[in-house]
Amino acid sequence: MAPTLGGRVAIVGTGHRAEMFVRGILARPSSSLVAICEPNSIRAAFYNQLLIDLGAQPVPVYQPVDFKDMLQKEKVETLVVCCVDALHDLYIVPALEAGVNVLTEKPMTTDVDKCRRILETVQRTGLHVTVTFNYRYNPVHELVKRTIAEGKIGKVLSVHFEWLLDTVHGADYFRRWHRQKTHSGGLMVHKAGHHFDLVNWWIDAEPETVAAFGKLAFYGxxxxxxxxxxxxxxxxxxxxxxxxxxxxxxxxxxxxxxxxxxxxxxxxGYHRDQNVFAPGIGIEDDMSVMVRYNTGTTMTYHLTAYSPWEGYNVVFNGSQGRLELRVVESQHRVPGGTMEDGVSAPPVVGDATVTLQRLWEKPETLPVVWSHKGHGGGDERMLNVLFGPRPGEMKETGDASKQGANERDGAMALAVGIMANESFKTGKFVDIKSLNFPL
Incomplete structure (x- = not known):
């Protein structure tokens, strides 16, 4: 069972994901927010006002240059990293070296060198990094995991995964800092890392070889x-x-x-509302990927960032049958909204279907628990596991309590995205050995 984090908590970065952690920490008497590290004083003040609105006291705000002093002065026990993806290692590494528990938003980082630096620090300090792959905690995804683990379709021989981002959520990555690979690693790292971790976890395998095609087909x-x-x-x-x-x-x-x-x-000078059809966008919006895993399983994956509806289809072909997952998160959203920030973000209104069909048998629709809360209920359950239950809430003791991701999981998800990006450039297959991860 994953250890509970918390105690004296500091947060780096005050974007949209930070709010979930702030609310989760304040809801648990065993944890307290003691500091914020954020270079923008206006955004930091927004979060201190949020603390006041939630009945808590404002906390000290530190500049990045004072990060190490913050860890020591505020006696930080747990660090939550929510800043720009490409900067994660700048905080993860010194926090580990200071003996602090580190919890980072996904992706863990954005390129090979930064990932190696984190992995080497883990080996040197003996501490671990918790990566918040919240989709693991989604009860529908747990059902898929259990069905495969119980051998219902035999050995998984191949997977097909189609992910559709609509023109609200998908477009949002092309308005903000994610539009440059130097910041985000592109959607192969920032978004697909979510999905690649799911597959690694679902089929209990690690990627070996990747080939991919990517293009900016719609935006730009x-x-x-x-x-x-x-x-x-x-x-x-x-x-x-x-x-x-x-x-x-x-x-x-x-x-x-x-x-x-x-x-x-x-x-x-950061503009959150940039034109998605402006020149200079450096990431792809249409990506096709092939992956071979160390179990012999293969996957075909496609990410579209300009779909009229949002959701995903995943198919597992096994030696004893087939498992299909279909999730519709939205079928229509009005123009101008955003899935990432603000009260304008509409709720997830869709549904999920899981169908099992064993060889020579009729298809069976499995019962699912579908939540309209963040990431299909994954956010709420993840906070329960990471920081413990809220007063009056039961502690998660099922699959969710065993599925926290560490730095190896973060590296394996990142590896697929990095290898896909390399394949985009070279047109060649890329082997994970070329990354030289110290694992």
Missing amino acids: DKAGKEHGWAREYERARGSEAAKNDPFAIHLDQDTILKAKYADAEGED
């Missing part, structure tokens, strides 16, 4: 003009051209987005 200036969606503006705020653009997000129309980003841009 060239594709936008070709398909008739392009508008001529740099960012939506203050732009006449953005007013009739269904892909634009208007920060001033949402109190949370305005407070976190529009009011804070004077400090760091």
Whole structure:
């Protein structure tokens, strides 16, 4: 069973994911938030106001340059890393060296060198990193895991995974810092790492070889003009051209987005509302991947970031039958929304279906527990496991309590994304041995 984290907690980064952790920490008497590390004072002030609104005291705010002093001065026991993906290692490594428990948002990091640095620090210190792959805690995903582990379809021989991001959620990655691989590693690392970890976990295997094709097919200036969606503006705020653009997000129309980003841009120049059809976008929106695992299982994977509906289809072909998972998270969303921040974010309204068909038998629809809460209920259950139950809440003792991901899991999910990105460039198969991970 995974150890409970908590105690004196500090958070690095005050983007949208930080709020889930802040609320989760404050809801548990065994933990307390003692510090925030954030270079933007406006966003940090937003979170201190949130603490006050939730009945807690504001906490000290530290600049990144003072991070090590923060760990010592505030006697930090657990660090939660929520900053830009490419910066994770800058906080994970010194925190481990200081003997602090580290919990990081996925992906663990964004490239080979940074991943090696984290893994080498783990080996040197004997401590571990907890990676918050919250989709593992989704009860529907647990059902898939159990069905495969119980041998219902025999040995898994192949997997097909299709993930669809719609033109609200998918477009959002092309408005913000994720649009550059130097920050996010692209959707193969930032988003697909989610999915690659699921497959690694579902089939109890690790990737060996990857081949992939990726392109910017829909967003960006060239594709936008070709398909008739392009508008001529740099960012939506203050732009006449953005007013009739269904892909634009208007920060001033949402109190949370305005407070976190529009009011804070004077400090760091970060624009949260960039044009998704502007020039200079450095990530792909349409990606096809093939993976071979150390068990001999193969997977075909496709990620589309411009679909009219959002969800995913996963098929497992086994020696004794077939298991199919279909999840519809949204079938239609209005233009201008965002899945990541603000009160405008609509709830997940879809459903999930899991179908088992053994050879020579009729298909069976398995009973599912579907939640409309964050990540299909995964966020709430993950917080229960990581920080313990809230008062009056039962502690998770089933599969969720055993499925926390560590640095090896983080590296294996990252490996698929890194190898896919390399294959995009070279057109060749890429072997995991080329990454030289110290595992």
